Amino acid sequence: MMHPIRLIVCCGLLLAVSQLDAFEAPPLTPGEAAAAANDYQRYCALCHGADRQGGVNDHAPSLRSETLLRTGFPEFILFTIAYGRRGTPMGAYFEEVGGPMNNDELYRLTRWLKEQVDVESIDLPAEPIRGDLQRGQQVYTERCATCHGAEGEGVSAPAVGNPALLALASDAFMRYTIEHGRDGTEMIAWGEVLPAADIDAVTAFLRSRETHWELTKPVLQPPPKVGQYVLNPDAPAPEFQLKDGLYVMAEELNRALQEKRRIVVLDTRVTSMWQIAHIEGAVPIPYYHDGIAGLTEDLPTDGAWIVAYCECPRAAAESVTRKLRAAGFQNTAVLYEGIQGWISLGYPVFVGELTEPPQ
Ligand code: HEC
Ligand code: HEC
Incomplete structure (x- = not known):
């Protein structure tokens, strides 16, 4: 029942694929299931929703549709959670790439997602699907681009042109999704609308x-140490005009950083994203940070500006900022455009080193 994965593994990086037979194991114990829930x-509900319904933030897909769990379990789901989809708000959660979860936690969560939906996995063929590319492009432009974007960049639906998605999804997986749709979402069963040849095409x-x-x-x-959170500690504070009492525009934040004003910048994304690239000097305080108590001790309480940003552009940053405001921090703001904006x-970012030289 394993599906082929078009995955290139580099530099000793490998989620323990050898453990994939763990997915044949008996159901999770009540204790394991509670820990996975x-x-x-903690990590997923922000975007995918408390009931796994999807669409709560950043057009995150449903994690309870039967078609996904029938065809995506285990590898597609496991690897997506572990390594994310770079270029989308879906980050990487595996500790090996700077995320918060270890191998066992990832396996447990993947199994839990499957156990919440009562469906059998189906065997999908490994063979590539052939079709008329010109016709496929025409179908895509007419039927798919409004939601998925002219270039597959994702508008109100996943980025179907994303390299990480295409590497993890087999042709048969995508074809099955297109034919049967994703129940409970805007992705309809195109098999009821289009002839089979168009779905192949x-x-x-896409491939x-x-x-x-x-x-x-x-x-x-x-990450920076507690004493390094405040940038330019001896300089004057910036003067921000907040939009809607909450947002600071990228132009203003950039000016404050260029003028070396006293400020704290928080990166509220999953920590693996901070590792890849961040605004220079930003402190990784992810949206799932343990309680606000520990955090507030580390932040200046003298009214210094604290600006939070995320990928998305705003859900994670808003969630952290709300908590800070509730804890009494007054000069807090969210970067309106997010880091993608x-x-x-063209504003500067610190880019991490991506690859360890092969051993
Ligand atoms: C900041 C928002 C956000 C958070 C938090 C988040 N995701 Fe996602 N996730 C997304 C988005 C957006 C996509 C679709 C990306 C795309 O292709 O455009 C996605 C895609 C996925 C997919 C692929 C589903 C499919 O239909 O292909 C899985 C599986 C997934 N996420 C699981 C998780 C799990 C499990 C967690 C928690 C450990 C999590 N995500 C946390 C936003 C998020
Ligand atoms: C009305 C908007 C809409 C249209 C039109 C649409 N889709 Fe989707 N599509 C979605 C949404 C929303 C999802 C994510 C559903 C979910 O929550 O799992 C999706 C999911 C997908 C996925 C799975 C992506 C993943 O991350 O696993 C594929 C592949 C896909 N669509 C292809 C297509 C193709 C091909 C067409 C045209 C024939 C099409 N879609 C038309 C909204 C749309």
Whole structure:
């Protein structure tokens, strides 16, 4: 029942694939299931929803649709959680790449997701799906681009042109998704609308757009120490005009950083994303940070500006900022454009080293 994965593994990076037979194991014990449910609420509910329904933030997909669990369990789901989809808000949760979860926790969460939905996995063929690429492109433009984006970049639906998705998804997996849709979501069963040849064609078209994806291991950087949280501690504070009482625009934040003003910048994404790239000087305080108590002790209480940002552009940063405000921090703000907006405006980021030299 294992599905082929078009995965290139580099530099000694490997989720213990040898343990995949753990998925044949008996159901999770009540204790394991409770721990997995807890991990889910802590790490995933922000975007995928408390009931796994999807669409709560950043058009995160449903994690309870039968079609996904029938065809994506275990590897597709496990690897997506472990390594994320770079370029989308879906980060990598595996500690090996700077995330918060270890191997056993990832396996447990993947099994738990499956156990919440009462479906059998189905065997999908490994063979590539062939189809008329020109026709596939036409179908894509007419039927799919409004939600998935003209270039597959994702608008209100997943980025079907994303290299990490295309590396993890087999042709048969994608074809099955297109034919049967994802129950409970906007992704309808196109098999009821389009002839089989068109579904083949659009599947082949998606595959034809695949670009190389390599799983690389970042050289993990230590986060700043508590005493280093405040940037330019002796300089004057910036003067921000907040939009809607909450948002600071990228232009203003950039100016404050260029002028070396006194400020704290928080990166609220899953920590693996901070490892890849962050605004220089940003402190990784992820949205799932343990309680606000420990955090508030580390932050300046003298009214210094604290600006939080995330990928998305705002869900994670807003959640952290709400907690800070509730704890009495007054000068807090969320970067309006998020880090993706920041990068596309050409403002500087610190880029981590992505690959350890092969041994
Ligand atoms: C910040 C928002 C966010 C958080 C937090 C998040 N995800 Fe996601 N996730 C997404 C988005 C957005 C996508 C789709 C990405 C795309 O392709 O555009 C996604 C995709 C996925 C997929 C692929 C589903 C499919 O239909 O292909 C899985 C599985 C998944 N996430 C599981 C998780 C789990 C488990 C967690 C918690 C450990 C988690 N995610 C945390 C936003 C998030
Ligand atoms: C009305 C908007 C909409 C249209 C039109 C649409 N989709 Fe989707 N599609 C979605 C959504 C939303 C999801 C995620 C569903 C979920 O929550 O699992 C999705 C999921 C997918 C996935 C799975 C991606 C993943 O991350 O696992 C594929 C592949 C896909 N769509 C292909 C297509 C193709 C091909 C077409 C055109 C024939 C199409 N879609 C048309 C909204 C749409």
